[in-house]
Amino acid sequence: MRLKSFHAKSMSEAMRMVRQTLGDDAIIVATREEDGGGVRVTAAVEDDDLLMAQARTAQPTRTARPVVVVEEEPEIDVGEVVADVLHRHGVPAALAEQLIDAAAGLDTDDPALALGAALDSMFTFSPLQDRRGGNKPLILVGPPGSGKTLIVAKLAAQAVFRKRSVGVITTDTVRAGGMEQLAAFTRLMKIKLATVEDPDALAGAFEVSRGADVVLVDTAGRNPYNREDMADLKALLSAGVAEPILVLPAGLDAMEAADIAQSFKALGVRRMLITRLDMARRLGSLLGTAHRSRMAFCNASVSSKVAEGLTPLNPVAFARLMMPAEDKAARNRPKPAAPAKTKAVRSSSRTIP
Known part of the structure; x- marks a missing residue:
C-alpha cells in the first residue's frame, strides 16, 4: 500500500489532487488543517490500483507540433527523498511522518543534512x-549474543592505542568460553583481567582499578523477560558508580527491540550502543527503539x-548510514531535459511507509 500526503488551500482542491494522483479507489486516511493555512489530506491506495490509475490517465501518443526544450537544473524534493529513505528502512509510520515534516521544513537541498537535522530534533546522541x-x-549489558565481549575488547584496544591505562573486569563466569574469549583478547593487549x-x-x-583511565566490565547475557536474570543484573549494577550501557544488535524486529x-x-x-551494523540493511527498528525507550x-x-x-x-553520521553513497550518486545524476509546459498547481506529496 502507498500513502501520500497532499497540501492544498482548500479541501476540494486537495481531493482533486488525490483523485488525479491516486485515482478513484484512493482511501482517505486522515485530514487536518495546517497552522499556516490550508489543509493536508493523507490518502492510501493499493499498488495495483495505483498502476491502473496511472494507466488510465496516460495520454495516447500522437503527432504534435514541435515544442521548445528548456534545460533546467535537476530539482531535489528533499521531503520525497527523506520519505523514501525512511520507507526503505522500515521506520514506523507515525515516527516517519514526524521526521518528514521536520526535514521538509529546513532550508537545504541536501537530503542527508535534512534527515540529520530531523534526527537531531527527535533523538539524543551522546x-x-x-x-x-x-x-x-x-x-x-544486554541480551545474549549482542556482542558485549567484543565491544569490551574494542574499547580496551582503542584505549591502549591512545596510551590510556585500562582495567578489564568480567562477571561472565557461566557462559561456556566467555571468560576464555575475553582473556585471549586481554593477553594480546597485556591487560590484566579480573x-x-x-x-x-x-x-x-x-x-x-580506581587509578585506571578506562575501566570496562563485561557481563553475561541477560534474558530481558526473565525476572531472576534482571534481578541479578540489578544487584550487580548497585555495586558501584559504573554506568550501564545497553549493547543491542541491529536487525531485530522493531517491537521486540x-x-x-x-x-x-x-x-x-x-x-x-549498536552492534552488527555491517550485517543490517534496515535501521528503522533502531529509531523506533530509541523513540519508545527514550534512550x-x-x-x-x-x-x-x-x-x-x-x-x-x-545525527548526520546516522543519516549517512541510512543513505549509502551509491544512493546519493544516483540522485545527483542529471535528469533528461523535459519539454517546457505550463506550471500547474502541484501537491507536495510524500510517500511514507
Missing part, C-alpha cells in the same frame, strides 16, 4: 568520551574485527 582520567567505569562472581567482588574490583530496551531502561540504562545513541560497531574500533554516532 558518544562515549575519550579523556585521560575521570571516566566512570562502563558496564556492558574475574568476579557477585556484587561485593565487583565493588572490590572497582577499588583495585523496543521491548528489550525498555526492560534494561527500568534498571537505569540511559545509553544504547540516547552513543556508538556503533560496523565490523567484527577488534582492531576496527567503534564509530561515535551523531
Whole structure:
C-alpha cells in the first residue's frame, strides 16, 4: 500500500489532487488543517490500483507540433527523498511522518543534512568520551549474543592505542568460553583481567582499578523477560558508580527491540550502543527503539574485527548510514531535459511507509 500526503488551500482542491494522483479507489486516511493555512489530506491506495490509475490517465501518443526544450537544473524534493529513505528502512509510520515534516521544513537541498537535522530534533546522541582520567567505569549489558565481549575488547584496544591505562573486569563466569574469549583478547593487549562472581567482588574490583583511565566490565547475557536474570543484573549494577550501557544488535524486529530496551531502561540504562551494523540493511527498528525507550545513541560497531574500533554516532553520521553513497550518486545524476509546459498547481506529496 502507498500513502501520500497532499497540501492544498482548500479541501476540494486537495481531493482533486488525490483523485488525479491516486485515482478513484484512493482511501482517505486522515485530514487536518495546517497552522499556516490550508489543509493536508493523507490518502492510501493499493499498488495495483495505483498502476491502473496511472494507466488510465496516460495520454495516447500522437503527432504534435514541435515544442521548445528548456534545460533546467535537476530539482531535489528533499521531503520525497527523506520519505523514501525512511520507507526503505522500515521506520514506523507515525515516527516517519514526524521526521518528514521536520526535514521538509529546513532550508537545504541536501537530503542527508535534512534527515540529520530531523534526527537531531527527535533523538539524543551522546558518544562515549575519550579523556585521560575521570571516566566512570562502563558496564556492558544486554541480551545474549549482542556482542558485549567484543565491544569490551574494542574499547580496551582503542584505549591502549591512545596510551590510556585500562582495567578489564568480567562477571561472565557461566557462559561456556566467555571468560576464555575475553582473556585471549586481554593477553594480546597485556591487560590484566579480573574475574568476579557477585556484587561485593565487583565493588572490590572497582577499588583495585580506581587509578585506571578506562575501566570496562563485561557481563553475561541477560534474558530481558526473565525476572531472576534482571534481578541479578540489578544487584550487580548497585555495586558501584559504573554506568550501564545497553549493547543491542541491529536487525531485530522493531517491537521486540523496543521491548528489550525498555526492560534494561527500568534498571537505569540511559545509553544504547549498536552492534552488527555491517550485517543490517534496515535501521528503522533502531529509531523506533530509541523513540519508545527514550534512550540516547552513543556508538556503533560496523565490523567484527577488534582492531576496527567503534564509530561515535551523531545525527548526520546516522543519516549517512541510512543513505549509502551509491544512493546519493544516483540522485545527483542529471535528469533528461523535459519539454517546457505550463506550471500547474502541484501537491507536495510524500510517500511514507
